[in-house]
Amino acid sequence: MSRNNRVAFKRLRHEYEGITADPPDGIVAGPADEDDYFNWIALFNGPEGTPFEGGVFEAELKFPDDYPLKPPTMRFVHKMWHPNVYPDGKVCISILHPAGDDPNHYELASERWSPIQSVEKILISVMSLLAEPNDESPANIEAAKMWRDHRQQYETTVKAYMKQALGV
């Protein structure tokens, strides 16, 4: 059944080859099912020197049929306490926003999605987002306030969420 867009499929296949041959540090990613290249699973190590250190985070990426013209969406499958992650796990990061519309008018065009971006770049951006939240456009306002005003409390909350996600 060749319903899927062949261009998108081939492109995703290339990205998979690339990310397998040369994986970025602390990131593993690939299709959840080899039959369906449009749904990926990504695993992160928490970046060192942050409250996320020592954690392993799982996210799912969904690719549209007109990928790479349109960006994928990314969701953490477990709860995350982070200013730029919605309570349902959706990640709010400029690289995942389509280039055309910028509802908030604060992102540079170069930061947003373009067809030459890749899964690898998304994952690296998200990893650096874990280390350095962007409190200008918080997705989780409570977390953003806590991050700004009560950093100690933020870190303990992050750790608590992390432990819950890991089941320890």
Added chain:
Amino acid sequence: MAQSGSAMEVPADFTAPEDFLGDGRTPLATVLSDMDRVTRCMICGEFYTQPTITACSHTYCALCIRQAATNTGVCPTDGKKIDKSALRKNWVVTEVVARWKECRPQLLALIERAKTLEAKLLEAHEPMSNSEPAAANTEPALPTSTESSGRKKRQFDQVDPKNAAQPRRLRSFGPDKPSIYYKEVNGESVLHESDDEHMPDVLDPPLEDKFDPAKATAACPCCNERMKPEEVFDHLDFCEANGKAPRPALPPPASHAQPSYHALSKQTAAGSSRQSQSSNTAPLTAPGNSTKRRRIAASPPRLQPIGQLNYNLLTLPSLRKKLNELGIHSNGSKQLLERRHRYYVDLYNTNVDADEPRKPKDLMRDMEVWERTQGGMAKSKPNEVMQKDFNRDNYSAANNNQFKDLISQARAKMAATKQPKAETRPPENIPESSTPPGTPQVAPGYLGISNGTGSGSTHVNSSHKEQQQRETTPAKAMFISAVETTNNDLYAPRSPRAQQQQQQQQWTNNYPPSSQQARSIPMFQLPGDPIKDFDYSTETK
């Protein structure tokens, strides 16, 4: 969105830059891998097809950049504005990609051979006791599938190990298509298959000098060299007065289709030199000249690109007309028509620039695929409710607020429309069941808007159908009348004029003026009376 379970196998000709990386990451492998990467489009990840350079000097496939420009209007790399009319073919990249695609499988085979050779040498030296030192000179062992691991294995699974040792025959794996350039010259592809008994150097370019005489049928009248009949005239251009000018290594293949970059320059250079001497050799070059003229005349007329439309200035019917003129589907909402038109324009204009334009039939097939995947027939969103693991409780809990909002909105609207209660009496000649299948039925009682209005009597009895229809809510009546107007328009014989007017009035009374419907008033309505030849002025007054 992704269709789970629709397995899509990797195409046989799938290649990736990582093919070169294999097991070890030697400097050479890295360079080759990078070389492979730069011959690929950054958007689709494949080798460039019709490489096209933008005004900001970035190269992409023609279709990729057109679609990206349609989508965002800027260059994917640096975000500069893209003017589609400023896109130009990148000849050099065309050539590079063609050559690279040609030598790539041979390179891979060479690497593999070197690896096996190395392995064998190591094996021979390690015992250090009885191995004959001549091992280095012997023919390298055939690569066995056990020692090629991982990615390499995929490549070599597809090839007979016997052929892998003979790089000339490597066309059986890798991109099977010969490059555009060579596809046109049929003699070349013959060459590839005919001369593998004397195994030449692997990287030897396929020169025309090795042309197999057995396959040639015509001889040059000057130098008696044999070649394909259609090449004789081209050959004559260069073979003047028994080969004063040396024959170029790669004569331009069928110059009307795609003069390659270098061949073109050679041709023009040779052509000018020929013209300077043409007085001496007039009788010989005359046939060449005449064929050239004939060929130019016979070349297909250049297709004209389709211009962009300003969709905001077009009404739905005129947009529909434009699409009909192009021969593509014209059904659907205006938004869909716009998207379809954009896609088709990109596809068509890419084809206009192509060296070998595809047939309109192929374009239409692409349009159909688009229609199925992204167009009108695609599911706009994966329906969560339809999925196997749908959790009803979670869903209702998550959307509880929205449900409540909808209900309260509907109640408010109902209360507002109760007072001016328009007589929404739909004509009863069409039963309720005539709604087309797939139309969302307004279920009575859903959202609490159907019951409890009017006199409150909601008999479902068929004998009271008329009464029931009259007393249903405005929303439902509106829906029914909408369906009926359409149905009447489509199927029913012309009803009397009075009834039609009544219907139309109903429609305009009931329907919100800012409706999103594609067609709020039937597009074509014939009057019930026989049409008379009126002057417009008298009719309107």
